[in-house]
Amino acid sequence: MTGTHHGIVASSNKVEIRSLDFFYGKFHALKSVTMSVQQNMITALIGPSGCGKSTLLRCLNRMNDLIPGASAKGEVLLDGSDIYDPSIEVAELRKRVGMVFQRPNPFPLSIFSNVVYGLKVAGVRNAARLAEVAEQSLRAAWLWDLLKDKLDHSALELPMDQQQRLCVARLLAVQPEVILMDEPCSALDPIATMKIEELMLELKKNYTIVIVTHNMQQAARVSDLTGYMLLGEMIEFGDTNSLFTKPSKKLTEDYITGKYG
Numbered sequence: 306m307t308g309t310h311h312g313i314v315a316s317s318n319k320v321e322i323r324s325l326d327f328f329y330g331k332f333h334a335l336k337s338v339t340m341s342v343q344q345n346m347i348t349a350l351i352g353p354s355g356c357g358k359s360t361l362l363r364c365l366n367r368m369n370d371l372i373p374g375a376s377a378k379g380e381v382l383l384d385g386s387d388i389y390d391p392s393i394e395v396a397e398l399r400k401r402v403g404m405v406f407q408r409p410n411p412f413p414l415s416i417f418s419n420v421v422y423g424l425k426v427a428g429v430r431n432a433a434r435l436a437e438v439a440e441q442s443l444r445a446a447w448l449w450d451l452l453k454d455k456l457d458h459s460a461l462e463l464p465m466d467q468q469q470r471l472c473v474a475r476l477l478a479v480q481p482e483v484i485l486m487d488e489p490c491s492a493l494d495p496i497a498t499m500k501i502e503e504l505m506l507e508l509k510k511n512y513t514i515v516i517v518t519h520n521m522q523q524a525a526r527v528s529d530l531t532g533y534m535l536l537g538e539m540i541e542f543g544d545t546n547s548l549f550t551k552p553s554k555k556l557t558e559d560y561i562t563g564k565y566g
């Protein structure tokens with residue numbers, strides 16, 4: 306939480322990114338990016354296509370590790386510990402820092418099996434426990450009342466917005482600390498988008514959220530902090546309201562006033 310005391314902002318950094326460089330082979334995709342993600346806040350990453358938003362997001366749970374030839378340099382601290390340290394268990398990290406993708410990606414399984422998937426992988430077999438977590442997670446994703454009578458139906462039958470919230474429920478079931486969302490509304494209509502935005506505002510009470518969005522209005526509506534990226538660099542990072550109303554950099558101003566992008 307942010308508190309001001311004699312003009313000094315005290316904050317709790319859940320994730321700290323320090324001088325992070327990232328390469329796809331020889332291509333320098335992130336250039337010395339420094340920023341911090343504060344606990345129980347929503348941080349938005351904006352910028353034109355190809356500027357490195359998704360790359361930066363994927364660095365936060367080492368999803369880029371899966372890309373051949375990719376390498377990172379610099380530090381990403383989660384609660385003060387470097388997630389790139391060799392001692393880090395990547396599967397454990399991805400449980401703590403979960404991700405929601407652009408297109409909903411439920412598994413071709415029942416609604417129930419989707420929600421408890423992570424628990425089952427972790428070896429939980431107790432039926433009562435699984436049912437309990439399924440209910441809690443679906444409630445938290447605002448799906449319980451809609452879906453409680455058809456938990457055995459295929460997740461693929463659900464409309465797109467419910468599929469996306471089911472993916473959120475599937476994440477919540479494994480109790481993440483940080484939720485990464487890469488353009489989670491880009492496949493959704495405006496009503497469904499509004500619902501996800503409301504859900505994010507509810508979730509931030511218990512989680513820390515980082516969202517990539519193409520939609521500046523969305524960033525302005527939901528986020529507390531915003532980072533504007535261009536060609537792999539973090540041009541400006543700070544309080545969302547200030548960034549949109551009185552940006553400190555000319556490049557940011559040009560972007561938010563629609564001069565390019």
Ligand SMILES: Nc1ncnc2c1ncn2[C@@H]1O[C@H](COP(=O)(O)OP(=O)(O)OP(=O)(O)O)[C@@H](O)[C@H]1O
Pocket residue numbers: 329332334352353354355356357358359360361372519
């Ligand atoms: N797997 C990859 N291999 C090589 N280059 C990549 C790979 N993924 C992304 N890039 C390049 O890295 C740069 C940043 O890409 P990234 O996907 O992070 O941008 P973005 O800001 O998320 O763009 P968009 O808004 O279009 O999603 C781009 O130039 C892109 O072409």
Ligand SMILES: [Mg+2]
Pocket residue numbers: 358359360517
């Ligand atoms: Mg992207």
